[in-house]
Amino acid sequence: MNSMPHNVTIEDIAAEAGVSRQTVSRAMNGMPRISEKTRARVLEVSERLGYRPSRFASNLARVAKAKTVGLVVDSLRNPYYSELAAELLDAASLNGWQLTISSHENEPVLPMVARLAGEVDAVVGYFGEDNEEELLAAARGVPVVLLGRTATVPGLHSVDIDFDSGFVALIDELRRRGAARFGMLESHIHGTEYAPSSRRLAYERSTEHPSSSAVIVCEAEMQSVDAGEAGMHALLDRYPDTDTVIAFSDLMAMGALRAAHSRGIDIPSRLKVVGIDGLSLGAVTSPALTSLAIVGSPIIEQVAEVVRAALQPGAVGEQHRRAIPAPLWRESA
Amino acid sequence: MNSMPHNVTIEDIAAEAGVSRQTVSRAMNGMPRISEKTRARVLEVSERLGYRPSRFASNLARVAKAKTVGLVVDSLRNPYYSELAAELLDAASLNGWQLTISSHENEPVLPMVARLAGEVDAVVGYFGEDNEEELLAAARGVPVVLLGRTATVPGLHSVDIDFDSGFVALIDELRRRGAARFGMLESHIHGTEYAPSSRRLAYERSTEHPSSSAVIVCEAEMQSVDAGEAGMHALLDRYPDTDTVIAFSDLMAMGALRAAHSRGIDIPSRLKVVGIDGLSLGAVTSPALTSLAIVGSPIIEQVAEVVRAALQPGAVGEQHRRAIPAPLWRESA
DNA sequence: TGCGGTTGCGTGAGCGCTCACGCAATGCAT
DNA sequence: ATGCATTGCGTGAGCGCTCACGCAACCGCA
Structure with missing residues (x-):
C-alpha cells in the first residue's frame, strides 16, 4: 500500500508472513531451527513480493566478508x-x-x-x-x-x-642454434607518440647492436597479427639476410609467420621467429610458436x-x- | 589501545583527527564543504591508521547502489x-x-x-x-x-x-557456391557421455541426410584445435569426396584447415571449411575462416x-x- | 511428576557508512 | 550596522541485514 515503491526488505517479508526478520533470514539462507512449514510460507511470500536480499547489508552484518x-x-x-x-x-x-x-x-x-x-x-x-x-x-x-x-x-x-635477463638467455640460446643476424618487430600503438618499449630496449641491450638497425616499428592496432605480417615484409625487404626475428608479441609473431610462409621461407631452418607472451594460442600455428613466456x-x-x-x-x-x-x-x- | 585489532572504521579516524564522521567522509570522497587544511589532516590520519572504507557499508547507505x-x-x-x-x-x-x-x-x-x-x-x-x-x-x-x-x-x-534457421541459410549459401557433399566435425568432451549437440542436430536437419553419414565425432579437450585436425584427417579418410566441412567450433575449424594444408588440399577451391562461433581469431588464419557467428x-x-x-x-x-x-x-x- | 535437552521462534544490538538536516562563523554587499 | 548568502563542520536517523541471546513449547526418560 506504499505510494513510493520502496525496496522490499526483509522486514516486509516478515510482516507479510507473520514472522520475525530472523525467521525470514533462516528461511532464505537454509539455516536450521525453523520448521519446514514456516520456511515454505516465507519462501512463497518472498517470491510473491519479489524480495531480493541486499548483498550489501548482509555482507556488512556478516563476520567473514567476501x-x-x-x-x-x-x-x-x-x-x-x-x-x-x-x-x-x-x-x-x-x-x-x-x-x-x-x-x-x-x-x-x-x-x-x-x-x-x-x-x-x-x-x-x-x-x-x-x-x-x-x-x-x-x-x-x-x-x-x-x-x-x-x-x-x-x-x-x-x-x-x-626483460633484460630473459632476453640475454633468449639470445644466447638462439645463437647456440645458429642465429647470427637478429631483427625485431617493435610495436607502436597507432596514433600515440612513440617511445621505445622495454622489450625493444632489452632486445638492443642483449644483442648489443645500435638501436637503429634491424628494428621495424609496426603501427599496431588491437589485433596486431596484420601489423606483424606487414612489419615482417618490411623487415625482410630492408634486411634480407636476417635469420632470426623477435616479435613484440605472439600475435605479431603469428603475423610474421604468415608473411614468411607467403614468401616461401621455411621456418625455422631459414628463419627463426620468436614471440613474446607465451600464449597458449601459439601452440596452434604451424610450426608452433616459440615464445618468451609471460603467461604461464x-x-x-x-x-x-x-x-x-x-x-x-x-x-x-x-x-x-x-x-x-x-x-x-x-x-x- | 584496543587489544583486539578490530577493523579501523570511519569513527576511529574521526576521533584521531578530532573531527566528526561526516568530515572524514567529506575528506575521503572529495566532497565540498571542507577546508583544505582539515582534508589534508584527515587524509594523513587515515593513511597512518590504515583506514579502508567498507564498500559494503557505503553502498548500503548510499542511494544509488552499484x-x-x-x-x-x-x-x-x-x-x-x-x-x-x-x-x-x-x-x-x-x-x-x-x-x-x-x-x-x-x-x-x-x-x-x-x-x-x-x-x-x-x-x-x-x-x-x-x-x-x-x-x-x-x-x-x-x-x-x-x-x-x-x-x-x-x-x-x-x-x-x-541453430536451425542459421544452418538452413548457411547450407543454402554453401550450395549456391557449389557445395554438394557435406561433412561435419562434431565435438564431444572427452570422458563424458556422448549426446548429439544441438549444432549436429541442426546440421542434420538442414542437410537432410541420415545422421550416421559424414559426421566425425571428435574427442575434444579444452584446446580443440588438435581435435579438429585429427577429426579432419579421419573425415577425409572415411569420406574422401567431401567438399564442404562444417566444424563444431572455430577452433576445430582451424585444426581442420591445418589438416587440409598438410594434405595439400586447397581451400576453398577443393574444400570449403566453415566454423561456428565467429571468433575474431578466425581472421588470422589463411585463408580467413568462414563462420556462423555467435560472437558479434x-x-x-x-x-x-x-x-x-x-x-x-x-x-x-x-x-x-x-x-x-x-x-x-x-x-x- | 520432574528435569534436562531439543526445536522453533523473537528481540535487541550492532555492522560502517551516508543523507538530510542544523547551526555557528565568516564573507560581502547594502 | 544590517541583511543574507556561503563556508565549515557536527548530529540524529537510518540503509537492510546477521549475530548472540532469550524464552516458551515440546520431547523423552527416569
Whole structure:
C-alpha cells in the first residue's frame, strides 16, 4: 500500500508472513531451527513480493566478508589479457576471491578505477602510462598493484617483468642454434607518440647492436597479427639476410609467420621467429610458436602474493614490489 | 589501545583527527564543504591508521547502489568465452554495471553459483547440463540467465541460439557456391557421455541426410584445435569426396584447415571449411575462416536486455526467454 | 511428576557508512 | 550596522541485514 515503491526488505517479508526478520533470514539462507512449514510460507511470500536480499547489508552484518579483486586490462579481445585473466581467475578461486574485470577499451582509466575501487578490495592491472599519483588518488584507499612496470610512489604495489635477463638467455640460446643476424618487430600503438618499449630496449641491450638497425616499428592496432605480417615484409625487404626475428608479441609473431610462409621461407631452418607472451594460442600455428613466456610464468603467483599481503588488515602502508627476474624461455610444443 | 585489532572504521579516524564522521567522509570522497587544511589532516590520519572504507557499508547507505553482473563460463582460456566476455564487458560498461567472472574450470558449479550470488545482482552463464532447479535454489533470489539453452522452469531466464534457421541459410549459401557433399566435425568432451549437440542436430536437419553419414565425432579437450585436425584427417579418410566441412567450433575449424594444408588440399577451391562461433581469431588464419557467428551477433544485446529487465525492481516473477533466430552468417574478411 | 535437552521462534544490538538536516562563523554587499 | 548568502563542520536517523541471546513449547526418560 506504499505510494513510493520502496525496496522490499526483509522486514516486509516478515510482516507479510507473520514472522520475525530472523525467521525470514533462516528461511532464505537454509539455516536450521525453523520448521519446514514456516520456511515454505516465507519462501512463497518472498517470491510473491519479489524480495531480493541486499548483498550489501548482509555482507556488512556478516563476520567473514567476501573479498573481490578487480583486474584492469586493455581489452579481453586481446588473447594476452584474456589468458592472463584466466590465470588470475585460477589464483582467485584458490584464494577464495571473486574477480571483477574492467577494460579501458572505451572508458577513460581514472573514473573507471574510481568506480571499480568502490566495488572491490584490491585493484591490479596494466595501466599504460597513467600517472601514479592520480591512480593512487582514484583508488581511494584500495590497494593497487601495477603490472608490467615498477611503482615509484609509495602506496602503490607492482609486479614488473625484467626483460633484460630473459632476453640475454633468449639470445644466447638462439645463437647456440645458429642465429647470427637478429631483427625485431617493435610495436607502436597507432596514433600515440612513440617511445621505445622495454622489450625493444632489452632486445638492443642483449644483442648489443645500435638501436637503429634491424628494428621495424609496426603501427599496431588491437589485433596486431596484420601489423606483424606487414612489419615482417618490411623487415625482410630492408634486411634480407636476417635469420632470426623477435616479435613484440605472439600475435605479431603469428603475423610474421604468415608473411614468411607467403614468401616461401621455411621456418625455422631459414628463419627463426620468436614471440613474446607465451600464449597458449601459439601452440596452434604451424610450426608452433616459440615464445618468451609471460603467461604461464610465475608472474601471476607473484601478483597473488602481493594481493594477499595487501589485503592483510594490518599491512597498510607497506609497499610490495617485485620484478620477475626473467620470463621463462618456453618453447610451445 | 584496543587489544583486539578490530577493523579501523570511519569513527576511529574521526576521533584521531578530532573531527566528526561526516568530515572524514567529506575528506575521503572529495566532497565540498571542507577546508583544505582539515582534508589534508584527515587524509594523513587515515593513511597512518590504515583506514579502508567498507564498500559494503557505503553502498548500503548510499542511494544509488552499484550493480554488478556475474558471468559464468567454462574457461577464459577458451577464446569463445573470452570474446563473449569481452562483448559482455562492453555491454556492462554501457549500462554502468561491473562484471565479475567465474569459470567452473576447477570448482563445482553449484557452490560457485551460490558464492557468486552473494556478490552480484544477476548471474548469466553457460551451465552445460546443470539442473535448473538446483541452479535456481543456489542463486537464492538472484536472477539467472541461461545461455545457449532454453529455461524450462519459471524463474530462470534464458537466451538461446536457434541453430536451425542459421544452418538452413548457411547450407543454402554453401550450395549456391557449389557445395554438394557435406561433412561435419562434431565435438564431444572427452570422458563424458556422448549426446548429439544441438549444432549436429541442426546440421542434420538442414542437410537432410541420415545422421550416421559424414559426421566425425571428435574427442575434444579444452584446446580443440588438435581435435579438429585429427577429426579432419579421419573425415577425409572415411569420406574422401567431401567438399564442404562444417566444424563444431572455430577452433576445430582451424585444426581442420591445418589438416587440409598438410594434405595439400586447397581451400576453398577443393574444400570449403566453415566454423561456428565467429571468433575474431578466425581472421588470422589463411585463408580467413568462414563462420556462423555467435560472437558479434545480437546475442549479447539480448542478454543485456534480459539482465536489464531482470534488474528492474518491480519485475520479479517475470520470465524472459529469447531465442536468437539465426546466428549471422559472417565471413571473416 | 520432574528435569534436562531439543526445536522453533523473537528481540535487541550492532555492522560502517551516508543523507538530510542544523547551526555557528565568516564573507560581502547594502 | 544590517541583511543574507556561503563556508565549515557536527548530529540524529537510518540503509537492510546477521549475530548472540532469550524464552516458551515440546520431547523423552527416569
